[in-house]
Structures are given as structure tokens and as C-alpha cells.
Amino acid sequence: MLSRLKLFVALSITGILGVYFCADSSLKIRYYIYNQMDSYQRNKSKIAPYFDEKYYIKNCSFFHKNPSIPAIDHFMLRGWKGSWNETCDPNDWFNVTLFKEKIHKTSHNPFLYFIRSQPQKIEYQHKTVIYSTKDQTVRTWLLINALLQEGIFKPELRLSTQDYKNVDAIPSPFKILQSKGLVVHLDSKASQSLYSSPYWKERFQYDLKHKKKEEQKDNPPVINISEGKVFYKMHYLYRPRKWLDKALLQPQYLNFAKYTDESLQFSVMGQTEEEYSQKMRRYCAAFDLVFTGVPIHLPQERIIPGFLDLFTTQEDFSEQKEFTVSFLLSLGAKGLNSYPKQAGRIYSVRKELWDRQNEIKMKKVFYLSRRDVDKFPKELHDRVMPTDTKKPLFKSHYNVAIENTQQINYFTEKLLDCIAMEVVPIYIGCPNVGDYFDARGMIIVKDLSEMIEKMNTLKEDDYQKFKPYVLENKKRLTALLNLKNQYIKDFFQLFTLN
Structure with missing residues (x-):
């Protein structure tokens, strides 16, 4: 076996060679060196009984690029630092991505860590x-x-x-x-x-007695909730920076997750939609319930469209409405330069509508969002929404609702607030919105030109024709807003707790 000095020299040479030669060559050299080490052989003997070679070869895309050494050595010798995107699990029950990043963060082999780690040497209570x-x-x-x-x-x-x-x-x-x-x-x-x-x-009773109530911050990545005689944690996977950077899974609790594939979310992580979605789905394997608009093919998933939240209250409701069309220009932190035309995003349509508002013949109530108003030109500041609420928008018969993206099962408060306030939405967004709401209570358009054309055909008494379907959609909205809670209620009824 190699002495420590020889081993140090050999590993140093391996690192240098890895710079000048391909990773495959470096891997072969490391394979030769490490196989001379007693500690490496001991670790391999611990992993071997649980390592599924066929599974690893079939599922590890990285192995297909470097198939020059045995699969188990490939699994042991590859690097483990940083974020883990590869699907290189040693078997069908150990999820490397999940364990390494959300159970126990480590820069070493997470599977070996799991096998070797021992419980705290204390008396269980x-x-x-x-x-x-x-x-x-x-x-x-x-x-x-x-x-x-x-x-x-x-x-x-x-x-x-x-x-x-x-x-x-x-x-x-x-x-x-x-x-x-x-x-x-x-x-x-x-x-x-x-x-x-x-x-x-028993966990619930213990935590009631011994755990201090945690202070909830604004928009936390995880919220602790009590349901009857059980605590559960709700994870918001669509707040990626907060959740990926700060939130760890605690499997000793029930963990529920709300997840959606919105391009604005994964893009801020510097990832493609496919990369972001794949990683989120691997995390979801550990959750007890996953609320998602995108099927992830897990038994614990429950389909819930978009972001089912309202940014309005009953105080924002106006019984008396006017024959006008309202619109709130909301773009982002960079003002007029936020989110230029990109695949999957329709932020730019809002700015285009603002620029083309003179083409609209009916009376307009157009406002600039108070959010990040300092990012907009001063000449627009007199068009800023006069209140912190959205009430001025919903005195109109019609409101323009343009989503961030056009995605299946994805809609937000931009649409839902209109429905809750009994305003007809002039809508660009979710392609299958008709699966959830009666399209006869909406004006659904494909692009800005069609939107302006339809607005210019509206007459003052048209709102009453929309009204029955507007009210029907309000009923459907009530049921949708309760959908997540109903799923949670069903979960606890199905698995009756002793």
C-alpha cells in the first residue's frame, strides 16, 4: 500500500494531470491510486452491499461520458462539492440530490456518510x-x-x-x-x-410542550402549520433563492410543498426550465404532499393551478361599475427595461399595451404600479396608482390581466382578482384557463392587436351580458381557493391518526 508521502505526491500529480488531460484520464489515474489505499477499500466494502450497479449504469448520465472504470468506483471517485444536478444515485432508494442538499449538506460522498453516521450517544426520551x-x-x-x-x-x-x-x-x-x-x-x-x-x-404533544414558537418572517421559504393534532411544514418551492439557499427538510415532520414551473423563477437561478424542473422533482420525492400545476408523476402530487392567491379583499369591491377598461402597468425592479421579449415570458406585452393605449377608443383607467416607481421616468409618476390597494382598478367593467408567462395550469392574482371583484378580465395567459373558468365570462385574446380590436368593439351594455358568467366564475374561484385546504383535509382524513 502507498505511504502517506507517496500518496500525497500521487494525488498532487493527479490534480495537475486533471488540468492538462481529459477528465476520463484523470479518473483512471485516481482509480489506480485510490485502489491501493486501505481506507478506500474499507469504504468500498461498506457501500458495495447496497450499490446497484445495473441501476447506476442505466441512470447516471455522467457515467456514460466516463465509462472507463467500474461503476462503484465511478460513484466513489467523482466530486461531491457544490450543487448536485446529476442523477447519479447508487440505488433506487437513495436520492443523492435530496440527501446531500436538503437532508445533510456535505462536500463528501453522501451515501457513505449515511452508512457510516451514528446516532447521538444519548438516552432517548x-x-x-x-x-x-x-x-x-x-x-x-x-x-x-x-x-x-x-x-x-x-x-x-x-x-x-x-x-x-x-x-x-x-x-x-x-x-x-x-x-x-x-x-x-x-x-x-x-x-x-x-x-x-x-x-x-406523540411528536405533536412533545413539540407543544418543549418547542418554542418560531417567529415567522415575511415570505419565508417554509411555514410551520398546525392541523388538528399534527404539525406540518409548508415549503414554497417557487421562492427558489430562499428555499434552495436556506431551507432544509426535516423528515421527522410532515412536509408539504407548493411548486410551480414559472420561467421567471428558474431563470433567476441561471438554469434552464428542464434543469430547474428536474431538480425540483427530485426534491419532491421526500414530501408527503406536493401541490403543483405540472404533473411530476409521484403518488403524493395534487394538481393545483398556478398561484391561488388574491391580492384583494372585500373592501376593494365596488358595486357600482363604469364602462371603462383598467390596467396596472407592473414590470419589475428594472422599470421599463424589465424582462424584454424572451421565450415563455409576456412581460413585454404590458409595456407595449401602455405604449399603444391611444389606439383604445373606450375610456381608460391606466395606472403605473407603486412598486419600484423610482425606476420609471419622472414624467410617468403622475400616473402612479393613487392607493396601496387595487380598488381603483375594479370600478371598471373590464380589466386587462396579462400573466408573467403563458403556461398550462398557470394563472395568478392578475386573473383571480378580476374574478373576485366581478370584473371581466381581458386576458392573456394560461392556455387552458377554460378548464377552470367559464370562458364566456372573460375576453381571452392571443396577442395585443387582438386585445385592442376586441376592446374597441365593446358597448356599454355588454357587461350585463357577461355578468351571469362572471358570477359563475366567482363561484368556481371560491372552490379553487379552497382546493389546497381540501386536499390537506382529505389527507388527514384518509390517514386517521391514532
Whole structure:
């Protein structure tokens, strides 16, 4: 075996060679050097029983670029620093991206860390029982691992003999956790869901007594919520900088997520839509419920369109409306130069409408957003919205609502506020908005020219023709606004807590 001095020299040479030669050559050299090391062989022997070579070769795109060494060595020798975008999992139950970035941040091999890490050497305060079905294996081992590391609850896992005939048949992650203190029992009566485990109620009681209430800041990436006799955490994955940089998953709690693919969100991360979406979907595997407008093909997903939030209240409602069209020019922090024409974005349409407003024949009520008003030319400051509320907009029969992007199942308060205030939206945005609202209560257009053309055909009594469908859409909006809460209610009813 190599001496320490020889090893240091060899690794230094490897680093230099990696600069001048291709990564494949550098990997081969490291493979040769590390395989002479006792510590490397010990680590490999720990990983080997749980490493699925066929799975790794099939799913790791990076391995396909460098297939010159055995798969297990490729997994062990590649770098682990920085953000992890590659799908290079050692098996079908250990999600490298999730564990490394959201469970335990490490610059070393996360799978080796999981195998080697030991619970805190303290006396557990409480014993607790956890159930799990076969399809809940990943979520269950994440929970149990978190409990063992936390050191408050001593978990006892009860599995059904319908799923596992004997202890040797239990999944690998549970075998690893057994070496860390997990007790596993096979029980013919234990065919129950993870979510019916006594643990959740016991956790709630413990936190009520021992945990201090956390101060909630404005727009936090994670919010702690109490539902009956259980706490859960709501993660906002569409606030990427805050959530990616600051939020960690705590598997010992129920974790719900709200996620949407909005181009303005992933673009600020310097990623393509595909890169951002792929990473978010890998994170979503650890959540108990995922509210999303884009199917991610997980059993815990619940389809909810766009951002179901209102920026208005009943105080903004005006019973008496006028035959006018209103519009709020809102662009962004760079004022008139915010978000030029780019694929998937329609911010620029708002500025174009402002510039072409003289083509509109009917009376207009056009305002400039108070947000970042200092970024706009001074000659426009007298057009700023006179109040902090949107009430002046909704005295009109019609309001122009232009979304940030045109995406399936994606709409925002720009549309919803119109519907809530019984105003007819003149709308550019969600292509399938008719799946959610009656299109007869809206004026849906494809582009700005069509919008202006339709506005110029409107007559004063047309609003009354729209009114029945406007009211129907308001009813549908009420149901949509409650959709997430209904899904959560159904979740807790389905998995009755002991």
C-alpha cells in the first residue's frame, strides 16, 4: 500500500494531470491510486452491499461520458462539492440530490456518510411506533434516520408479514438503520400506513410542550402549520433563492410543498426550465404532499393551478361599475427595461399595451404600479396608482390581466382578482384557463392587436351580458381557493391518526 508521502505526491500529480488531460484520464489515474489505499477499500466494502450497479449504469448520465472504470468506483471517485444536478444515485432508494442538499449538506460522498453516521450517544426520551407499507419505504427510512440522529424518539418499525416474509427480506435502508439502533418487528396485523403511526400524535404533544414558537418572517421559504393534532411544514418551492439557499427538510415532520414551473423563477437561478424542473422533482420525492400545476408523476402530487392567491379583499369591491377598461402597468425592479421579449415570458406585452393605449377608443383607467416607481421616468409618476390597494382598478367593467408567462395550469392574482371583484378580465395567459373558468365570462385574446380590436368593439351594455358568467366564475374561484385546504383535509382524513 502507498505511504502517506507517496500518496500525497500521487494525488498532487493527479490534480495537475486533471488540468492538462481529459477528465476520463484523470479518473483512471485516481482509480489506480485510490485502489491501493486501505481506507478506500474499507469504504468500498461498506457501500458495495447496497450499490446497484445495473441501476447506476442505466441512470447516471455522467457515467456514460466516463465509462472507463467500474461503476462503484465511478460513484466513489467523482466530486461531491457544490450543487448536485446529476442523477447519479447508487440505488433506487437513495436520492443523492435530496440527501446531500436538503437532508445533510456535505462536500463528501453522501451515501457513505449515511452508512457510516451514528446516532447521538444519548438516552432517548421516548419510544414510538412507526408503521410503513412497501411503497412508503423511502419516506419511512428518511423519517427514522432523522429520529435516530435527533435523539428524542426511539423508533420501533412494524412491518407487515404480507409485505415481508422474514427479517432478511426487509429493504436495505432498514437494515442499515438496524445497525444504528432501529428495532424492526414483523407483524401480521401491522399492515398500516406510515401516516397512521402513533408517532405523529406523540411528536405533536412533545413539540407543544418543549418547542418554542418560531417567529415567522415575511415570505419565508417554509411555514410551520398546525392541523388538528399534527404539525406540518409548508415549503414554497417557487421562492427558489430562499428555499434552495436556506431551507432544509426535516423528515421527522410532515412536509408539504407548493411548486410551480414559472420561467421567471428558474431563470433567476441561471438554469434552464428542464434543469430547474428536474431538480425540483427530485426534491419532491421526500414530501408527503406536493401541490403543483405540472404533473411530476409521484403518488403524493395534487394538481393545483398556478398561484391561488388574491391580492384583494372585500373592501376593494365596488358595486357600482363604469364602462371603462383598467390596467396596472407592473414590470419589475428594472422599470421599463424589465424582462424584454424572451421565450415563455409576456412581460413585454404590458409595456407595449401602455405604449399603444391611444389606439383604445373606450375610456381608460391606466395606472403605473407603486412598486419600484423610482425606476420609471419622472414624467410617468403622475400616473402612479393613487392607493396601496387595487380598488381603483375594479370600478371598471373590464380589466386587462396579462400573466408573467403563458403556461398550462398557470394563472395568478392578475386573473383571480378580476374574478373576485366581478370584473371581466381581458386576458392573456394560461392556455387552458377554460378548464377552470367559464370562458364566456372573460375576453381571452392571443396577442395585443387582438386585445385592442376586441376592446374597441365593446358597448356599454355588454357587461350585463357577461355578468351571469362572471358570477359563475366567482363561484368556481371560491372552490379553487379552497382546493389546497381540501386536499390537506382529505389527507388527514384518509390517514386517521391514532
